[in-house]
Amino acid sequence: MSRRTGFFFDEHCFWHAAGLHALVLPFGGWLQPPSSAGHAESPESKRRLKSLMDVSGLSQRLRLSSAPMAAEEDLLRVHPADYLQRFKAMSDAGHGELGEEAQVGPGTYEIARLSAGLAVAAVDAVLRGELDNAYALSRPPGHHCLPDRGLGFCYLANIAIAVETARARHGVKRVAVLDWDVHHGNGTQTIFYERDDVLTLSIHQENCFPLGQGHPDERGQGRGLGYNLNIPLLPGSGDDAYRYAMERLILPALERFRPELIVVACGLDANGVDPLARMLLHSESFRSLTTLVRDAADRLCNGRLVMVHEGGYAEAYVPFCGHAVIEVLAGVRTAVSDPFLPMLEGQQPSAEARAFQRQCIDRLATRFELDV
Ligand code: ZN
Numbered sequence: 001m002s003r004r005t006g007f008f009f010d011e012h013c014f015w016h017a018a019g020l021h022a023l024v025l026p027f028g029g030w031l032q033p034p035s036s037a038g039h040a041e042s043p044e045s046k047r048r049l050k051s052l053m054d055v056s057g058l059s060q061r062l063r064l065s066s067a068p069m070a071a072e073e074d075l076l077r078v079h080p081a082d083y084l085q086r087f088k089a090m091s092d093a094g095h096g097e098l099g100e101e102a103q104v105g106p107g108t109y110e111i112a113r114l115s116a117g118l119a120v121a122a123v124d125a126v127l128r129g130e131l132d133n134a135y136a137l138s139r140p141p142g143h144h145c146l147p148d149r150g151l152g153f154c155y156l157a158n159i160a161i162a163v164e165t166a167r168a169r170h171g172v173k174r175v176a177v178l179d180w181d182v183h184h185g186n187g188t189q190t191i192f193y194e195r196d197d198v199l200t201l202s203i204h205q206e207n208c209f210p211l212g213q214g215h216p217d218e219r220g221q222g223r224g225l226g227y228n229l230n231i232p233l234l235p236g237s238g239d240d241a242y243r244y245a246m247e248r249l250i251l252p253a254l255e256r257f258r259p260e261l262i263v264v265a266c267g268l269d270a271n272g273v274d275p276l277a278r279m280l281l282h283s284e285s286f287r288s289l290t291t292l293v294r295d296a297a298d299r300l301c302n303g304r305l306v307m308v309h310e311g312g313y314a315e316a317y318v319p320f321c322g323h324a325v326i327e328v329l330a331g332v333r334t335a336v337s338d339p340f341l342p343m344l345e346g347q348q349p350s351a352e353a354r355a356f357q358r359q360c361i362d363r364l365a366t367r368f369e370l371d372v
Pocket of ligand 1: 181183267269310311312
């Protein structure tokens with residue numbers, strides 16, 4: 001069944017640059033200055049996703065649009081005014097550091113507001129019923145950002161801003177945020193940690209980034225106790241572990257919570273060739289995960305599903321993963337076939353490793369009392 005799927009993007013989002021880096025570190029000392037690729041968080045993986053959508057014909061099946069920058073009142077629901085002022089001053093000066101791995105370049109403030117604005121507009125259009133579902137190609141990403149501190153290439157908490165705006169404008173009461181970026185969704189977790197109206201779920205590589213965070217014992221606090229679920233997976237987990245975790249942990253948690261809207265922090269960096277993580281997913285894994293969450297949204301919230309782009313640093317491969325995700329959202333299958341798929345399918349963990357990974361996930365189910 002084809003759907004009215006929105007795709008929110010803007011060329012300006014590709015024009016943010018954090019300065020000269022080799023992978024994620026400023027060069028110097030023993031680290032040689034970068035080649036042309038420079039910083040891992042470059043626009044290229046995002047731009048190539050859009051390019052692939054254009055040549056495959058997928059773009060033509062979607063409702064494409066940009067959006068205004070997120071309004072100041074929308075930002076202020078999540079970020080304190082002095083943080084925003086500090087951010088704007090650095091951006092106007094053309095350089096600065098808002099936190100660990102959150103370097104600011106010329107115009108970063110306006111571009112980050114636009115990135116958040118794409119997420120706000122995507123959620124708004126779905127809640128208005130203008131679209132069935134939507135994908136926001138936000139850049140810079142948002143899920144590591146704390147209210148008063150940038151972190152890990154993130155300057156504004158895009159999804160939290162969109163969720164809070166949806167609550168204020170549309171009176172939405174229960175929102176689930178599923179974060180399948182390979183890194184822990186620490187910012188979203190922190191912002192909603194004491195809340196029982198926003199369920200935050202993060203499936204990530206154990207102890208990858210931020211170091212030492214994303215433990216299963218972090219379950220929320222006060223009213224929010226039980227409304228945060230961390231699912232750390234072992235490095236080297238592949239298609240089977242992710243699907244099993246989805247069926248065993250994530251879908252039951254969503255069924256219990258009964259959200260009115262599901263937002264996915266759609267990082268594509270759990271793919272098998274990503275330079276910033278050690279997982280083994282491929283485009284068909286992302287197709288399966290999206291199908292599972294889309295079907296859950298159909299059952300629970302009239303299909304109201306919004307995906308907001310987060311990480312994904314393998315320039316040649318991210319486009320195939322994102323393309324599969326957006327095909328599923330739109331209910332369209334184009335002629336694109338993933339040329340890396342045979343290699344990555346061949347590199348999946350052995351039967352023994354898969355069995356052990358499933359045992360670890362079973363132990364989490366017991367710990368979360370999802371079995372009762
Ligand atoms: Zn990531």
